[in-house]
Amino acid sequence: MSEIIDGRAMALLIRSEVKAEIEKERLEPNLAVVLVGNDPASKAYVRMKRRACEAVGIGVRVVAVSHDIEQEVLLKRIEELNVDPLVTGILIQLPLPSHINTAHVNETIRPEKDVDGFHAVNVGRLTLYSHETYFHPCTPLGILKTLKNVLGENGFVGKKAVVVGQSMIVGRPTAIMLQNEFCTVTMCDKYTKDLKRELESAEILVTATGVPHLIDPDMISVCDPGVVVIDAGFSKKGGKLVGDVDFEGVKDMVGAITPVPGGVGPMTVAMLTRNMLKAARFEKKRSVGLG
Ligand code: GUN
Numbered sequence: 077m078s079e080i081i082d083g084r085a086m087a088l089l090i091r092s093e094v095k096a097e098i099e100k101e102r103l104e105p106n107l108a109v110v111l112v113g114n115d116p117a118s119k120a121y122v123r124m125k126r127r128a129c130e131a132v133g134i135g136v137r138v139v140a141v142s143h144d145i146e147q148e149v150l151l152k153r154i155e156e157l158n159v160d161p162l163v164t165g166i167l168i169q170l171p172l173p174s175h176i177n178t179a180h181v182n183e184t185i186r187p188e189k190d191v192d193g194f195h196a197v198n199v200g201r202l203t204l205y206s207h208e209t210y211f212h213p214c215t216p217l218g219i220l221k222t223l224k225n226v227l228g229e230n231g232f233v234g235k236k237a238v239v240v241g242q243s244m245i246v247g248r249p250t251a252i253m254l255q256n257e258f259c260t261v262t263m264c265d266k267y268t269k270d271l272k273r274e275l276e277s278a279e280i281l282v283t284a285t286g287v288p289h290l291i292d293p294d295m296i297s298v299c300d301p302g303v304v305v306i307d308a309g310f311s312k313k314g315g316k317l318v319g320d321v322d323f324e325g326v327k328d329m330v331g332a333i334t335p336v337p338g339g340v341g342p343m344t345v346a347m348l349t350r351n352m353l354k355a356a357r358f359e360k361k362r363s364v365g366l367g
Contacts (some may be wrong), residue, residue, distance in 0.1 A: 077162055078328055078329070078330050078331065078332060078333060079226065079331065079332035079333070080227065080326055080327065080332075080333060080335060081222060081225075081237065081260075081332055081333065081334045081339060083218075083222065083334055083335075083338055083339040083340060083341065083342045083343045084348070085128075085337050086221070086222065086341045086342075086343060087218075087342035087343050087345065088346075090221070090343075090346040090347070090349070090350060091131065091132050091346050091349055092132075093129060094132045094346075094349045094350055094352075094353050095131070095132035095133055096292060097325070097353055098132060098133045098134070098186065098275050098353060098356070099133065101356075101357070101360070103133075103353070103357070103360065104116045104133045104135070104164075104356070105133075105135070105164040105165065105352045105353065105355060105356035105357040105359075106134070106135040106136070106137065106163055106165075106167045107125075107129055107134055107135065107136050107137070107160055107163075107164065107166075107167060107191065107348075107352055108137050108139055108157045108160075108163045108165070108166050108167070109125065109126070109136060109137070109138045109139065109156065109159075109167050109168075109169060110121055110139045110141065110143050110153065110166070110167070110168045110169065111138055111139070111140045111141070111169050111170070112142075112143060112145060112150070112168075112169070112172055112173060113141075113142070113143030114143065114177070115171075118169045118170075118171075121169060122138060124345055125167070125345055125348055126138065127148050128345045128348070128349055129143035129348070129349055129352065130348070132349050134193075134349060135351050137163070139153060139157070141153065142295075143173050144173075145176075145179070145325055147175070147176050147177065147181075147299070150176060150181065151180070151181065151184050151341075152305070154166065154168070154181065154184045154185060155184065156186065157185075157189070157256060158184075158186045161203075163189065164189065164352065164355045164359050165189050165190075165191035165351065165352050165355040166185045166186075166189045166190065166191065167191055167348070168181055168182070168185070168192070169264050169326070170245065175300055179196075181261070182194040182195055182196075182277050183195055183196055183222075183313045186353070187210050187211075188210055188358055188362075189219070189355060190210065190211055191211055191214075191348060191351040191352055191354075191355055192211070192213060192214065192348075193210070193211035193212045193213040193214070193249070193351070193354070194213060194244065196243075197210070198210050198211050198212070198317065199244075199249070202249060202252055202253070203252050205260060209259060209364040210354075210358075211351050211355075212249065212253065212351075213245060213249045214344045214345075214347040214348045214351060215246045215248075215250075215284075215308055215343075215347075216246060216249040216250040216253050217244060217253075217341060217347040217350070217351075218305050218340055218343030218344045218346065218347045219246075219250050219253075219282055219308065219340060219343070220250075220254075220257075221341070221343060221347070222306060222334065222339075222343055223280065223304060223306065226304050226331075226332045227280075227304065232254065232257035232259050232280075233257070233258040234258065234259075234260065234278055235259050235260070235279040236260050236262070236277055236278050236279050236280070236300070237251075237259040237260065237261045237279065237280035237281075238261075238262045238274055238275055238278040238280070238281050238282070238319065239251045239254070239261060239262070239263050239264070239282045239283075239284075240264045240265060240266070240268070240271070240281070240282070240283040240284070240285055240290070240291070241264075241265055241266070241269045241282075241283060241284035241286075241308075241309075241320075242263060242265045243284060245284075246282075246284035246308050247263070247265070247282075247284050250282050250284075250308075254280070254282075259280065260280075260356050262274050262278075265285060266285045266287050266290060270289075271295060271364060272294065272295045272298055273298075275295050275298055275299050276298045276299075277297045277298075277299065277300050278300060278303055278305050279300045279302065279303055279304070280306075281299060281304070281305045281306070282306045282308065283305075283306070283307055283308065283309055283319075283320040283321060284308035284309055284320065285309055285320050286309050286311050286320070287309065287311070287320060288309070288313040288318045288319075289313070289318065289320070289321070289322040289325075290306075290309070290320045290321075291307075291321040291322065291326070292322045292325060292326070293322065293325040293326050293329060295348075296326040296329045296330060297329065299330070301329075301330075301331070301332075302330075302331035303330050303331055304330070304331050304332045304333075305321060305330050305332070305333040305334070306318075306333075306334050306339070306340060307319035307320055307321045307323070307333070307334050307335075307336050307339060307340065308340040309321070309336065310337075310341070317336060317337055318333075318336060319335075319336030319339075321333070321336075323335055323336065
């Protein structure tokens with residue numbers, strides 16, 4: 077019997093833990109979300125993040141700016157948030173318009189307020205050291221937490237993991253986090269010549285390409301029969317939200333699988349609340365001269 081992983085239930089549990097910690101430690105975290113332009117999907121993500129944060133006692137300020145904003149003006153706005161003592165964490169909703177350099181924007185956020193974990197210092201620390209430093213990106217954190225729930229804390233060592241998709245937001249950091257757990261990791265993407273061959277004997281499959289139903293029953297047939305499939309792809313097919321995996325076609329062929337929606341998405345938002353809790357603890361330490 078395959079396990080259908082309930083991301084919503086896991087996320088609710090994490091959010092209630094974060095709420096209890098915030099109350100117990102009397103923290104007052106505040107998140108600034110920068111939203112550039114009017115992209116409906118970005119607006120929907122920001123609404124979800126706002127709702128989840130506010131429900132656990134995190135204040136949210138959305139800084140909405142025009143699609144045409146000049147890069148220098150945007151960097152100045154971020155610098156203002158960096159030095160604002162009332163801002164605990166900063167998040168720039170991606171993607172950004174093409175005239176803005178995303179790397180430049182990410183590296184303008186102070187690493188200790190970078191709750192998305194996209195600053196080069198945070199990515200570098202994730203890559204170099206297996207222990208946690210400032211922040212790891214939210215979607216990979218949610219993926220690792222989900223895998224730990226299924227496999228156990230020590231269930232990774234020596235497992236063959238295949239990550240499909242090389243984005244900065246999901247694929248690359250997830251692959252590094254799996255390496256840090258001593259998985260043997262194969263990195264692929266939608267251009268991989270023979271994806272089916274790379275999937276042979278895979279025990280963990282994480283996919284985040286945004287190509288609807290890239291992973292079909294024929295590909296899953298060569299994986300380990302107990303493979304745990306984490307689908308972080310989101311796209312529309314025939315007006316319906318679907319993942320990278322043909323869920324209906326493969327759900328009885330795997331050990332466990334996340335649905336879309338209701339799998340990785342809620343866990344990403346829950347991990348943002350957890351990163352905000354961490355940011356608030358850093359802030360408190362600094363304010364009493366320990367940080
Ligand atoms: N766009 C899609 N996913 C993410 C994310 O995790 N963080 C930000 N800032 N933008 C995104």
